[in-house]
Amino acid sequence: MGFLRDIQKDINRDASIYMVVHEHPDGDAVGSQVALTLYLRSLGWKAFMVRAEQISTTYDYFTKDVPVRCPEAISDNEDNVFIALDCSKTMRLPESMRSRKYHAVIDHHPEETPWSTYRKIDVTASSACELLMSLLTEDGYKLDNHQINEALYLGIMTDTGNFSHSNTSQHAFKCAENLVAAGVKPYQIIQQVFNNKTPEQLKLQSLFLNNVQVFSAGAI
Numbered sequence: 001m002g003f004l005r006d007i008q009k010d011i012n013r014d015a016s017i018y019m020v021v022h023e024h025p026d027g028d029a030v031g032s033q034v035a036l037t038l039y040l041r042s043l044g045w046k047a048f049m050v051r052a053e054q055i056s057t058t059y060d061y062f063t064k065d066v067p068v069r070c071p072e073a074i075s076d077n078e079d080n081v082f083i084a085l086d087c088s089k090t091m092r093l094p095e096s097m098r099s100r101k102y103h104a105v106i107d108h109h110p111e112e113t114p115w116s117t118y119r120k121i122d123v124t125a126s127s128a129c130e131l132l133m134s135l136l137t138e139d140g141y142k143l144d145n146h147q148i149n150e151a152l153y154l155g156i157m158t159d160t161g162n163f164s165h166s167n168t169s170q171h172a173f174k175c176a177e178n179l180v181a182a183g184v185k186p187y188q189i190i191q192q193v194f195n196n197k198t199p200e201q202l203k204l205q206s207l208f209l210n211n212v213q214v215f216s217a218g219a220i
Helices: 003-009 026-040 056-063 126-139 146-159 172-183 186-195 201-211
Strands: 016-020 047-050 080-085 102-109 116-121
Touching: 003 080, 003 126, 016 026, 026 047, 026 056, 026 080, 026 126, 026 146, 047 146, 056 146, 056 186, 080 146, 126 172, 126 186, 146 172
Parallel strands: 016 047, 016 080, 080 102, 102 116
Antiparallel strands: none
C-alpha cells in the first residue's frame, strides 16, 4: 500500500482535508497544493487549498476552479484533516495555521523534528511536486488530469530554476518528460510564469536595474 493510500485509511469520509503550504508560497508550494487537492477530490474527498495570504498573480492561473478556504473560514467544530506540503517546519507555516494538528507532511526539505502522524520526506527530490508526482503514480494516477499535470510541472520547473539548478536530476527530467507526454506544453508554462509581467512588476524590475552598481572593474 502506497503512502497516499496509507494516509487516507485513517480519515473519516465526512472529513474536510486542507492542503497547507509555507508562507509566501512559490511555484512548488502552489503546484503541490493544486495537484493534491484536485487528486483527492477526484477520489471523492472534500479537499481544499488553504490560502492564508494573497499569492502572486503569476500563480493564480494554475488555481482556477480549485476550491479554496482561508484560515478564518475553517471551523474548529468540523472534522478537519490538515496536510502540509513543501514545508518541513511548523515555523515556516502561516502563523494562523501553526497550531493545527497535522495528519501528514510531504516535502523535499530536511525535517528536524517530526510533527505529523505521517511523513514523506525525500531530500533527493528537486521539489515537493517531483515527490508528489511519484506518490500519485504509485497510488494509480494515470496523468489524465491536465490541471494536475500543469501544477506538477510548475513546481518541478520553478524549483529547478527551469532545469538549471544543481538539484535537477535524471528523475526530475523523467517526471517532466512524462508530463509533457501527457499533454503539458512547457512553453505555455514558461510564458505564464516568466513572461507575463504586470505593470507593477515591470516598474520594480526597472527600479532594480536603474540602481545596479558595479565594482572591481565589473567583476562584482
